[in-house]
Amino acid sequence: MLEIRNLCAGVEGNPILKDLNLQVKAGEVHAIMGPNGSGKSTLAQVLAGRSEYEVTGGTVAFNGADLLDMKPEDRARAGLFLAFQYPVEIPGVNSTSFLKAALNECRKARGEQELDAVEFLALVKKKTKLLELDPALLGRSVNEGFSGGEKKRNEIFQMAVLEPRLAILDETDSGLDIDALKVVAGGVNKLRRPDNATLVITHYQRLLNYIVPDIVHVLMQGRIVKTGGKELALELEERGYDWLLETAASNGKP
């Protein structure tokens, strides 16, 4: 589904991702872990197409298409979803109409009929239950005045409505208490299907108790330095990241 080859990217001339390689297949859940500043969020933003990040090399294929050649909205319409680490507030724009516009853009791109208000509200009702989201939030402006937990829950709710092929969760666990974490993780698990995939970016192993990954990658100094099964996350929790520094350094040599 997603094939990243030798991806190099940076911001304002500072290289952050250096020859990153990653392959995600349909039906898989991958976790990307790593210390602060290792490039985790950069990877998420580059995949979503944020223009501040400059791609200096490499390729990314998404379901066979050249992802880097697509505009951010086209990536979204093709089924790439980013659950933001810091979801932005958009005052004055009603959450429901925002999401309806988003869904209909995606449906249009897939050649499906757009949903009318009645059909859309029925869908929303179903999905709010999944995330235990207070429906009152949807009457408000996008993320405006939402608590940190509500914002994160709203991200996963949007994901539930949009049903992406590939969901990237960028530090979705940060700022969540344990109950909210369980709800969010539960939602993500319920959305797992053989034809979609999830990329979980996180700092801590905690989230991975609830969203169990098939594959765990360690991202350090802009590249994947180690890949393993779910037990790798536990090992990192115990040993930290320092022991991998050497690998990171040696991988850097030509």
Added chain:
Amino acid sequence: MDSTTDTIESFVKSEYKYGFVSDIETDSFAPGLNEDVVRRIWEKKGEPDFMLDWRLKAFRHWLTMTEPHWPNLHYPPIDYQAYIYYAAAKPKKKLGSMDEVDPETRATFEKLGISLNEQKRLSGVAVDAILDSASVATTFKEELGRQGIIFCSFNEAVKEHPDLVRKYLGTVVPANDNFFAALNSAVFSDGSFCYIPKGVRCPMELSTYFRINTAGAGQFERTLLVADEGSSVSYLEGCTAPMRDTNQLHAAVVELIALEGATIKYSTVQNWYPGDKEGKGGIYNFVTKRGKCAGRNSKISWTQVETGSAITWKYPSVMLLGDNSVGEFYSVALTNHRQQADTGTKMVHVGKNTSSTIVSKGISAGQGNNSYRGQVKVLKSAANARNYSQCDSLLLGDRCGAHTFPYIEVRNSTARVEHEASTSKIGEDQIFYCNQRGIATQDAINMIVNGYCKEVFKHLPMEFAVEAQKLLGVSLEGSVG
């Protein structure tokens, strides 16, 4: 941050779609202004004698006045002698019915989406169409007449209802009120007049559509609207002009009078030609709009969407004389490219228990400069007066400006006055968030701007609200594919 500016900037480059020029034969004066010109306008219009006195008084007073320079507007000096003060489509013959309107004139309004044909009209809207300085057609006169409603051109009113005109003309905006009002009083050639009799609720929206066509002509029209006791009316005003590289002058006066228990709702969508991207051409819009809540329990509500004009100088105000009277001002003002707007309102509380609401939404894009200027004045007599003001500014890009000049003057300790203000910016992160959900940048900007203006749009009559939303969309439209 550069990319933010680039994205947003490419969005604010739009084209004005009403910029066509119609080839209509006009009867116009040579440029210039003096007493003789004033006299000739009066003659041309065939007005009663009292109007000549009124005009001349205004003109003589105007000569003693100087153009106000306190607004936050910058433009080269205006040569008032360079303008044409009278231009009217040459009548082929006296109009007997709508079908006899000059086809070219009719086509002009059709192009603007204004049908002068009553059969093809928008449901429930009566229109008075004004081209350059003269009213060309008023629809639905008969139907309105059955309820005693007078809705006609100003010129017709002054001839057929001279007593009504004489009674109310200049009672809200006196001829010597300010520089532009005095100029208008001296040279105005037409406009709309409307009278709603006691207890009548006007059954349809009344609408005036203004169009400047002739090059070098100033447009000076006057609207006088009287709502007698217990009546109510909703009035709409729309304006467009051709694209020309010289600046055209528009100095209008609107007077509203609400007697006891009467309600007037006045909505404007102003889309005069704003000039090109470099600021060449465009309309100089100097307008005095004021309403008087003369009777108890009366209400005047102004709603305006200002997207056009190179320069806007406009403060639709309400004088709250009657006890329990209500004044409202809801405004969206957009300045793009090099447009400048200094707009706001004045709420003068005189009667007891009077209340006023001000909601102003300024949007600045390109190198536009947007100022809100508002005054809330509570006189000693205005016990328990209430005011709530909210002034918001939205910036698109980093080369535009937003300013707020609120003046509050309270002379009664029982008054409650609230003022809230905010400035925000459409951020790259907001646009990216929308993009990431599949929404293209242009739609995202429209969505955010419309969301921001929602509070004002909801006060517009239905069809107008849709129109206003589209207009904002067009005004912000860009070339990013």
